[in-house]
Amino acid sequence: MEPKDPIGELADDRALLGRTSTAERVADILRTRIAEGFFPPGTRLSEDSIGGALGVSRNTLREAFRLLTHERLLVHRLNRGVFVRVLAVDDVADIYRTRRLVECAVVHALGEPPFAVDGLAAAVAEGEGAARAGDWKGVSTANIHFHRELVALAGSARTDELMRGVLAELRLAFHFVDDPRGLHEPYLVRNREILDALRSGDRDRAEQLLARYLDDSRTRITDVYAKAVDDPEP
Incomplete structure (x- = not known):
């Protein structure tokens, strides 16, 4: 597939800002683009290019950068600019600890079935379609x-916001994987298994599947990541 131009893609997001553009909206767009892999770790973010693509002021963009730096997605390097952060191995392990605490708690706390799984089903179908096309980034x-x-099944805006940042950080680790198919393909089946358990109303089984999934994924990702980088950030 032809590589996409991240700045050109940002221009498509300009309409999302509306007339009342804010740093929070800009940060949300950039967070999403980082989570979707458009800006790899170590990428220098140009104020002129991104500000021009989104049609926002330099001050607004700098505030958005500050917000994302606080979220540990960006890092400011004196006299060099703002860069997408490169995670340390300990960061990756901590991301998985956070995921296990939050995601398993969400499933455990679900009420009585049926559960609203349409969004999950769409994501499973999206992944399976991308696999058929050989699009492992997809x-x-x-x-x-x-x-x-x-x-999102928790129905909590605060939990959603927390996990958007956590999952965007996780995507930074995926850029260092030299065999994306080998990494991601097994989890297509496991995502469907969790979906099927929730569809059948079996919350306990879904939680058990999810816990094993996250433990296995943590071991795999941290091992792969440790071989790919040498803790470039403190």
């Missing part, structure tokens, strides 16, 4: 969507 994005929809 599979990775669909997997992020699956877990975002899973957390």
